[in-house]
Amino acid sequence: MSLRIAITPGEPAGIGPDLVIKLVQKSWPVQLIAVVDKSLMEQRAAQLGLSVNMIEFDPSQPATPAEAGSLYYMQVDKGGEVTPGVLDEKNGLYVLETLRLASEKNMDGTFDAVVTGPVHKGIINRAGISFSGHTEYFAQQSGTADVVMMLATEGLRVALVTTHIPLEYVSRAVTKERLAKVASILHHDLQNKFGIEQPKVLVCGLNPHAGEDGHLGREEIDTISPTLQMLNQQGMNFIGPLPADTLFQAKYLDNADAVLAMYHDQGLPVLKYKGFGNSVNITLGLPFIRTSVDHGTALDLAATNNIEVGSFDLAIREAIKLATEKAQNS
Numbered sequence: 001m002s003l004r005i006a007i008t009p010g011e012p013a014g015i016g017p018d019l020v021i022k023l024v025q026k027s028w029p030v031q032l033i034a035v036v037d038k039s040l041m042e043q044r045a046a047q048l049g050l051s052v053n054m055i056e057f058d059p060s061q062p063a064t065p066a067e068a069g070s071l072y073y074m075q076v077d078k079g080g081e082v083t084p085g086v087l088d089e090k091n092g093l094y095v096l097e098t099l100r101l102a103s104e105k106n107m108d109g110t111f112d113a114v115v116t117g118p119v120h121k122g123i124i125n126r127a128g129i130s131f132s133g134h135t136e137y138f139a140q141q142s143g144t145a146d147v148v149m150m151l152a153t154e155g156l157r158v159a160l161v162t163t164h165i166p167l168e169y170v171s172r173a174v175t176k177e178r179l180a181k182v183a184s185i186l187h188h189d190l191q192n193k194f195g196i197e198q199p200k201v202l203v204c205g206l207n208p209h210a211g212e213d214g215h216l217g218r219e220e221i222d223t224i225s226p227t228l229q230m231l232n233q234q235g236m237n238f239i240g241p242l243p244a245d246t247l248f249q250a251k252y253l254d255n256a257d258a259v260l261a262m263y264h265d266q267g268l269p270v271l272k273y274k275g276f277g278n279s280v281n282i283t284l285g286l287p288f289i290r291t292s293v294d295h296g297t298a299l300d301l302a303a304t305n306n307i308e309v310g311s312f313d314l315a316i317r318e319a320i321k322l323a324t325e326k327a328q329n330s
């Protein structure tokens with residue numbers, strides 16, 4: 001049985017369509033279905049000097065991988081022109097509809113996973129739709145209270161307790177309940193999705209020097225330490241809270257399976273410094289498999305042919321791996 005993997009290219013003025021067109025110039029072992037406006041993809045392919053044979057997806061047919069240069073699609077009308085590199089708030093509803101449809105079709109079992117290209121969060125909000133990221137959107141669409149953003153590159157996995165919120169809200173968002181939930185999802189998925197029997201996770205403090213015994217903040221004493229103790233009493237292995245400025249070194253990382261950071265820019269700059277272009281974003285805790293790129297819309301590079309496809313390639317391969325394992329275990 002072949003798998004069906006949905007792809008949402010994301011912001012149409014960015015490099016998402018380019019990534020998809022470039023990556024389907026080679027063949028894939030599964031059926032890839034882009035949730036897109038067909039004509040938009042054909043236009044971008046022409047702008048790139050490439051060709052793509054768009055085949056309408058028919059769920060009643062067997063899941064047959066397309067040949068190199070071909071791509072299955074599920075139509076979402078964009079309406080109007082897209083200028084590469086130029087944001088237009090009229091694109092916001094289109095982008096959201098591709099995500100909604102991909103989510104729905106993963107929930108009903110039509111697709112085995114979704115791989116998302118980069119969206120521009122600002123332009124979706126400017127279109128009048130409150131949107132902070134795919135992670136939160138898919139959680140909401142699937143009725144899942146807690147999901148976890150984890151990015152992974154060779155030798156490093158970083159998961160986040162909080163995701164796309166202003167820094168001034170982070171301290172209040174790091175509650176015992178949220179930390180326990182995120183840590184439990186991470187532990188569970190490291191075991192079940194990544195085959196690590198006894199995951200060992202390093203946990204960052206929130207404050208400089210993990211609060212320096214309470215002299216530089218009390219979240220470590222009041223919230224993080226007691227929660228980790230409670231989780232460890234249940235048989236998990238969370239080490240910390242550790243100072244975030246010193247834990248990212250081989251001495252500690254070589255003996256750990258993941259790092260749990262308290263907020264987006266505490267963990268992700270390190271991950272991206274190590275592996276930008278070769279990392280994958282995986283949403284843990286969702287009822288379906290979702291992977292994504294490690295980069296943004298790169299508006300400056302849309303339709304230029306001057307892009308790296310490594311992260312998108314990895315995101316598709318990771319989705320195939322996770323979906324294959326899920327199919328084998330069910």
Ligand SMILES: NC(=O)C1=CN([C@@H]2O[C@H](COP(=O)(O)OP(=O)(O)OC[C@H]3O[C@@H](n4cnc5c(N)ncnc54)[C@H](O)[C@@H]3O)[C@@H](O)[C@H]2O)C=CC1
Pocket residue numbers: 010015117118119120121122134292293294295296297298299300301306307308309
């Ligand atoms: N998965 C997602 O949907 C993500 C979306 N974003 C969104 O992207 C938008 C732009 O964010 P920026 O901070 O400007 O980050 P960016 O990743 O779009 O660009 C940062 C720099 O990296 C370069 N770059 C990015 N991807 C590249 C690729 N595949 N090949 C070659 N060069 C590449 C860009 O040209 C730019 O110089 C924001 O609205 C942000 O929210 C950011 C990260 C992830």
Ligand SMILES: NCC(=O)COP(=O)(O)O
Pocket residue numbers: 132133134135136268281292
């Ligand atoms: N920096 C990662 C990022 O912003 C991606 O977020 P999401 O759209 O995957 O939720």
